[in-house]
Amino acid sequence: MKKVWVLVLVILWSCFSPNGLSDVSSTRPSSVNIGAILSFNSTIGRVAKVAIEAAVDDINSNQTILNGTHLNISVQDTKVSTGFLGIIESLLLMEKDTVAIIGPQYSVMAHVISHIANELQVPLLSFAATDPTLSSLQFPFFLRTTQSDQFQMAAVSEIVNYYQWRDVIAIFIDDDHGRNGIATLGDKLAEKRCKISYKAPLSPNNINGEEINSALVKVALMESRVIVLHIYPNIGLDVLHVAQTLGMMGNGYVWIATDWLSTILDTDPVGSSSHMNDIQGVITLRMYTPDSEKKRNFLSRWSNLTKVEKEGPLGLNTYGLYAYDTVWILAYALDEFFSSGGTLSFSNESSLNMLKGDRLNLNNVGVFNNGSLLLEKALKVNKTGLTGQMMFSSDVELVNPAYEVINVIGTGIRRIGYWSNSLGLHTGEKEEEEAPKPNHSKSSSEGLYGVIWPGQTTLTPRGWVFASNGRHLRIGVPLRISYHEFVSKIEGSEMFGGYCVEVFTAALDLLPYPVPYKFIPFGDGKTNPLNSELLHMITTGAFDAVVGDITITTNRTKIVDFTQPYIESGLVVVAPIRKLNSNAWAFLRPFTPMMWFVTGMFFFVVGAVVWILERRVNDDFRGPARRQFVTIIWFSFSTLFFAHMEQLSSPVKGIESLVTSNELIGILRGSFAENYLTEELNIMKSRLVPLNSPAEYEKALRDGPTNGGVAAVIDERAYMELFLATRCEFGVVGQEFTKMGWGFAFQRDSPLAIDVSTAILKLSENGDLQRIHDKWLTRSACSSEGAKQGIDRLELKSFWGLFLLCGIACLVALLCYVVRLAFRFSRHSGPNLEGPTSRSSRLRSFISFVNEKEEQEDKNKPRERGSCRKVVHEDDSQC
CATH class of the missing domain: 3.40.190 (D-Maltodextrin-Binding Protein; domain 2)
Structure with a gap:
């Protein structure tokens, strides 16, 4: 009877329980098996092993997570980066009902093991495989818990663009990690109109000093002096040492190492000190992890955690921090996995039966049935760890990627700035714990602090030199049949002359380095060559540059690079000019509105002069005589104006x-x-x-x-x-x-175009550009107005005739007034003069007479003309 009641209670509980019977099956296990695949003899692997084991211990001793479920971890040593041993180690882990694997450490191995993980549905959480091609689409069970190289290469490209370099050389390991990282770098550089001009791959296995030396000798012959070194830590210092012996760590060189160098410096500061002379001035990157109390506490524990290391002191690098956080991500995911009813169940995979045999015992390898659920829970983790916010974006990458930019100086390193995906390069720290806002303002100053470059110089290297392989710069020059003042071939020689050629050679003389060049004629000498065809020769590689009268247009800048314009030359319209000599009937010709205005102004001035003259004289010019005088003056001056005026039409x-x-x-x-x-x-x-x-x-x-x-x-x-x-x-x-203007055309992204542009500016500033212009293009101009620019525009000199006529009118008026006064003086003084008088006395008498008249007229001014007319019949003298 008791059994019946127990059965009834179980049925009722299963019916009314929110999760039904699933809670029975979701009972948390006492332990769960996880695995890790590392390379114990590598810089990253040694640190990651200690960090992973410390994380497992911290989780097992923490009662707030997993609710008593114990993590059992099995760490496998792959020894090398090849994928074969990784396959063996991963299969060994699968035999133990492993629900997730931390690793693998190398990208090459991750590509291989990810296929196994896909088949067995076991999540891979890698803290060090940074290959950008390890995407979630191809490898759905691969989860990167560190920063992808797509962000690191974006930081490198931003540094290159910040210093205005255009070409870089890439030295890299020739495997998935190296090739795919450099391919991403090429894409990022292309977005900023930069490029990788030369690639130097190195063998990933058993590389020796001779191979490194041979590769670097070829690099030294290239034009670019900006070298990006994307390599593994164990051979990176060897490459830089050989570069030092070849003189490639001196002035003019730029070395940008990816985060492998900062990893070495953080992990083995004592051992790397012996190589400090080989890495002076190098710029490297380090994954940015914000400071926090949790991080400081772990750093204080690190020395105790590494006491058992037999190979000496072991520093903590950023990959160790990410390895520690990876274990916690898995623990949080397992906690949610069990809480949502996930079970640890495995089933045999029929496709593995064909692999069973005496040597490969795969009987115990099964498919994790709930692997997808566990991966889903891992993607939803949003916690704060040693590296900052542990949260994944929609494209399955950690949020807020950021790097520190570090300069190796003296016996240590100096941080010169930061790069973040939201702010780019900047000098102030950004709180990376918070996700960037959509319209985030740049509160930090852009750019980087000063750098001590190789050769112990603070002067930013130009980033390239002219190739020392003996090749001359191939310069195309058009064979014109006209306007030889601009470009022309000197008869009897292979040289060219002209304004454009002399400006180009003068600019090359100002460059701080020699540029051997050779002029190559283009055209048949019978017709002017098309400039479009000449520029096409640059794009095909036949020419390195083109010198001539090449106009800079928008369409052309899409295929070649132009220098600073050295002459302005817009389009103008030239037409025949007719010179019309006006005569007495010229007023019948149609005038422009401006000429009507000028004519009206002239008549106004003449009328004003005549009115003033009429006010100064007396009765003789009143009435019809006055109107006749005005008409005669107006007609005379208008006739004179038209008779001496030239109109250009x-x-x-x-x-x-x-x-x-x-x-x-x-x-x-x-x-x-x-x-x-x-x-x-x-x-x-x-x-x-x-x-x-x-x-x-x-x-x-x-x-x-x-x-x-x-x-x-x-x-x-x-x-x-x-x-x-x-x-x-x-x-x-x-x-x-x-x-528009004329410029010299160069191949796309040629650094020489920038230097020649700077030289053209110097020519303009010191006056040499104008001197060359005057030498070739100054000719004796026509004296006629017809050859001058802007004939339809009136200038000050265009009104010289009007000014002359106004002056003549004023002079005539003054002369008339003086004659009138002289006549009245002769009538007034004639009867009063007795005996002979001197000229001086007559002149004084004349001046006195003029003054008396002025005083008399001033007294008469207030009187109205109407009142004068009333009195005139009574006493004519009063008027």
């Missing part, structure tokens, strides 16, 4: 009038003007007439559109200034409608 007023018309337009064959006019201004290509030389320009303009010529020619200002210097019947009409 052209049927073309500028680019606007050409766009709206249907007239033919001349352009230089091969010029960028054709594409600009058709694509930007929508002028039909059928209206454009390609011309080859200034002589063809002149003939086409003289003939005009009615005789098979053109209405105007559109070309660059630099050409047109030379054309107009000796052809006064043509002129520039309208405004310059593009703002």
Whole structure:
């Protein structure tokens, strides 16, 4: 009867319990087996072994996690980085019903073991496999619990871009870890218009000094002096030692080591001190872990944890911190796993039966049925550990990736800044515990602190030198048939001359290093070569640079790099200019609004002068006589104005009038003007007439559109200034409608383009650029206004005729006034003069007479003219 009641109670409890019978099966086990795959003789493996064992002990002694379930860990030594031993060790772990494996340590091994983990559904939690290609899509049971190399390479590329280097050399281990890391670096550099110019792979197995020496000798022959060293710690110092013996750790070189170097310096500070002379000035990275009380406590315990080490003192590196946190991530995941009803059950995998035999006993290897659930719980962990926040992003990477940037100086290291995924390079610490906000403001200053570079210099290296392999710079030069002032081949030699060539050679002379070069002509010498074809020769590698009258346009900057413009040369419109000599009937010609304004101003000034004159004289100019006088003066001066005025006129007023018309337009064959006019201004290509030389320009303009010529020619200002210097019947009409310039073209991302640009700026500052311009391009200008730019614009000198006429009008008025006074003086003083008088006395009398008249007129000013007319009949003298 008791058995019946017990059965009833069990059934009722299972029905009303929230989890039903699942709680019975989810009883936590007393222990759980986990494994670890390390290389005990490696820098990272030695530290990780101690950290993992310490984490297991801390978890087993902590009553707040796993609720009494004990972690049993089995650590396997793979000894080397090859995948074969990793396979054997992982299968040995699987025989023990292992629910998760911490590791493997090497990326090469992780690629292999991840396939086994996928089949057996056992999560791999690796604290040191940083290969970016270990993605969750290909390896769903691989979980990286450290920073991926995609972030480290992003930091390296940012450093390269910060110092404005463009080419780097990559030295790396030729395995999955090295190749994939450098491939990621290449992608990150490409985002910043930088590149890896040379790759030097090293063998991952049994590498010797001779192989390292051979690789570095080839590196020394390259142009780039920025070297990224992505290698394993056990051979990294050997590479730098050989570089020191070859003189590659001196001035001009830049060495950027990935975090393997900081790992060595942190793990074995005593042993690495003997190599300090080989690594002076090197920049390295270290995974950033924020300071915390938990981290400080663990550091204080570290010396006690490593007392049993037989190989001497063992420092704690960042991989040891991540190894410790990895065990805790697994413990948190197991705790949630058991709480949600997960069970430790395994089933045989039928595909493994074919592998059973005398040598490979796989009878005990089974599939972890709930491995996916355990992995899911691990991905949801959000705790704080020794390394900061332990939380995974949507792309299954740890959040808030960040690195310290370190400079090796003297007997130690100096932190010169930080890199974080949210802020880039900066000098102030960022609280990485908090996830970056979407609109996070940069509170830290950007950039890095000063660096002591190899050679004990604070001057930032240029990052490249001209190759010392004896190769000359191949410079393409167009063989022009016109405008030889810009580019021309010197007859009887292989040399070139002209404005563009002299500017280029002058810039090369200012470079702080020698640049051997060779001019290579381009073109058949019968027609002007197309600049687009010339630039294409750069992209194909036939030329390293192009010198000539190459206009910098947006489309061209997409395929080559240009230097600083050394001359401005926008497009202008040149048309025939007619000079109209006005005569008495010229007023019938239509004027521009500006000319009407000028004419009106002239008439106003003349009228004002006549009015003043009328006010100064008396009755003789009143009434009809006064109006006749004004009319005569007005007509006389207007006739004089038109008789001496020249008007410059052209049927073309500028680019606007050409766009709206249907007239033919001349352009230089091969010029960028054709594409600009058709694509930007929508002028039909059928209206454009390609011309080859200034002589063809002149003939086409003289003939005009009615005789098979053109209405105007559109070309660059630099050409047109030379054309107009000796052809006064043509002129520039309208405004310059593009703002462009000429530059020297180089291969994409060529560092030489930057140095030549700096040299051009120096030429401009010291006046040499203007001197070269005057030497080649200054010609005697036409005296006619028709050859001058801006004929439709009125300048101060355009009003010289008006100023002259105004001056004449004023002079005539003054003369009339003086004559009138002299006549009145002769009538007044004639009867009163007795006997002979001297000239001086007559002059004094005349001045006295003028003063009396002025005083008399001043007295009469307040009187109204109307009152004077009333009194005039009574006493004429009162007026």
